[in-house]
Amino acid sequence: MASPAHRYVRPSDFIVAPRIIGLHPSTCRDLIKFIRAIQQRVILEGEATTLDFSGTQKIYGPGALLLYAELDRAIALSGHHKPITIKAPQLSTPRQVMKQLEFPALCGDTLDVVPDRDDVVYWRCTRGADQSGEVPGTLISRVADRANEFAASSLRAEDVWRGVSEAIINTTEHAYSEETDRFSPHPSNRWWLLTNVKDGSFTAAVCDTGIGYKRTTLRTIPAEFRALARLIFKGENADTSAIRLAMEYGKSRTGLDERGKGSRDALSVLKRHGSGELAMISNKGQVYYKLEPGQEEPVVTTTNLPIDIRATLVWWHLPLSEGSQ
Amino acid sequence: MKQINVAKDFTKFPSGRYMRSGNTSGEAFREKFLVPALRSRQEIEIDLDGVLGYGSSFLEEAFGGSVRATKVSPEEFFRVVHLKSSSATLVSEIRQYVKDAGRRLIHG
Numbered sequence: 546m547a548s549p550a551h552r553y554v555r556p557s558d559f560i561v562a563p564r565i566i567g568l569h570p571s572t573c574r575d576l577i578k579f580i581r582a583i584q585q586r587v588i589l590e591g592e593a594t595t596l597d598f599s600g601t602q603k604i605y606g607p608g609a610l611l612l613y614a615e616l617d618r619a620i621a622l623s624g625h626h627k628p629i630t631i632k633a634p635q636l637s638t639p640r641q642v643m644k645q646l647e648f649p650a651l652c653g654d655t656l657d658v659v660p661d662r663d664d665v666v667y668w669r670c671t672r673g674a675d676q677s678g679e680v681p682g683t684l685i686s687r688v689a690d691r692a693n694e695f696a697a698s699s700l701r702a703e704d705v706w707r708g709v710s711e712a713i714i715n716t717t718e719h720a721y722s723e724e725t726d727r728f729s730p731h732p733s734n735r736w737w738l739l740t741n742v743k744d745g746s747f748t749a750a751v752c753d754t755g756i757g758y759k760r761t762t763l764r765t766i767p768a769e770f771r772a773l774a775r776l777i778f779k780g781e782n783a784d785t786s787a788i789r790l791a792m793e794y795g796k797s798r799t800g801l802d803e804r805g806k807g808s809r810d811a812l813s814v815l816k817r818h819g820s821g822e823l824a825m826i827s828n829k830g831q832v833y834y835k836l837e838p839g840q841e842e843p844v845v846t847t848t849n850l851p852i853d854i855r856a857t858l859v860w861w862h863l864p865l866s867e868g869s870q
Numbered sequence: 871m872k873q874i875n876v877a878k879d880f881t882k883f884p885s886g887r888y889m890r891s892g893n894t895s896g897e898a899f900r901e902k903f904l905v906p907a908l909r910s911r912q913e914i915e916i917d918l919d920g921v922l923g924y925g926s927s928f929l930e931e932a933f934g935g936s937v938r939a940t941k942v943s944p945e946e947f948f949r950v951v952h953l954k955s956s957s958a959t960l961v962s963e964i965r966q967y968v969k970d971a972g973r974r975l976i977h978g
Contacts, residue, residue, distance in 0.1 A: 714886055
C-alpha cells in the first residue's frame with residue numbers, strides 16, 4: 546500500500562479557485578474560503594490536492610500575495626512530497642500573472658507561458674524570514690528603477706524602503722511572537738513581499754500570517770494608551786481599532802523606547818511621495834489612507850471585512866505620472 | 871579622522887533593529903562602528919549617502935542605541951561622530967534619536 550506521501554491524487558480532488566483573487570470586501574470571502582479548503586486538505590488531512598484556476602479571470606496584488614503566502618505555508622507544513630498541483634487559468638492575463646509570480650514553481654509545477662504583457666511583466670514576489678535588507682532591498686531598488694523608466698515624475702526608492710523595511714521588522718519582531726489558535730504559522734516566521742508597476746503606478750505589499758494587530762498591540766502598547774484609544778475608536782471592530790491604535794501610538798511621542806514607529810513609517814511613504822494610498826489589513830479589519838496631492842493629512846476610511854483573513858497585509862499604491870514630487 | 875561609508879563598508883540596504891534578526895541591522899552597525907569609536911573617543915565621519923534608504927528602527931537602534939550602550943552624552947557623541955549626508959532631514963532625524971536617548975539616560 547502506498548504511503549500517504551505518495552498517494553495518487555484523484556481527478557475529483559480538485560479545489561476550484563475563485564473567479565477573482567482579491568482582498569476587496571466584496572471578493573475576499575471567496576478567496577479565504579478557498580485558502581481554508583486548501584489548509585483543510587493539505588495541512589489537517591495531509592492529503593495532496595489540485596487547485597483549479599481554470600475559471601480565474603482576475604488577480605489583484607493583495608489577494609495574489611496572500612494566496613502565495615498561504616500556499617507557501619501549506620507546502621511547508623504538509624508532510625506530503627508534492628501536496629499542491631496547479632491547473633492554470635485559461636485566460637491569458639491571469640495565466641501570465643501566475644507564471645510571473647512563480648506560483649507553478651512554488652508548487653513544483655511548470656507552466657508553458659512566457660509573460661509578455663506590460664501589465665504583467667513587472668509583478669515580482671519574494672519572501673524572507675529575517676530583517677536582512679539584501680533580498681527585499683534589491684527587489685525594491687530594481688522595481689523602482691523600472692518605475693522611473695516609465696514615469697515623468699520619479700519614485701524615490703528610499704521612501705518606499707522606509708515603509709517596506711519597517712513593515713518587515715514588524716513581522717519578524719511581533720507577528721509570530723505568540724501561538725495562533727488556528728493553523729500553525731509558517732515554520733520560519735516568514736514574510737512575503739510583492740511589488741508591481743502598472744498603469745502609471747507603483748504597488749508594494751508586505752504580508753505575514755501571524756497573530757495580527759489586535760493581539761500584537763496588547764503586548765507592545767501601554768495599557769493607558771490602549772484605554773484612551775478605545776474611547777476614541779469606540780464602535781469600530783477590534784482589528785480596525787488595533788490598526789488605528791498602532792498608527793496613533795507611532796505618531797505620538799509618548800513611546801518610552803522609540804518603538805512602535807513602524808506603522809507610522811508605513812504612512813510616511815505617502816507623505817514623502819506627495820500622494821498615494823495605503824491599506825492596512827489585519828484579520829477582519831481594514832484601514833485605508835488616501836493622500837491627495839497638496840493635502841497634508843490623508844483621508845482615513847475603515848472597513849469591516851466580511852471574513853477573518855487570518856493574516857496581516859500592508860499595501861501601498863503610489864501614482865507615478867502625477868501627484869508625486 | 872576615520873571615514874566610514876555605510877554603503878561601501880556596511881550595506882546598501884540598511885534594515886532591521888537587532889542583530890538576531892539580520893546582519894544589516896542598526897545594532898550590527900552600532901557594534902561594528904559606533905560603539906568602538908565612542909569607547910576609544912576616536913573621531914569618525916559617517917557618509918550616509920549611497921544606500922537604498924533608512925528605516926526609523928535602524929536609525930534609532932544604531933544612533934540612539936549607541937548612546938544607551940556607551941552612556942555618552944549627546945554632546946560627546948557629536949564630538950566623536952560626524953555625519954555626512956545630502957539629506958538634512960536624515961541628519962536631523964538622527965540628531966533627534968541621539969538627543970532623545972541622552973535625555974532618557976538622565977531622566978530614566
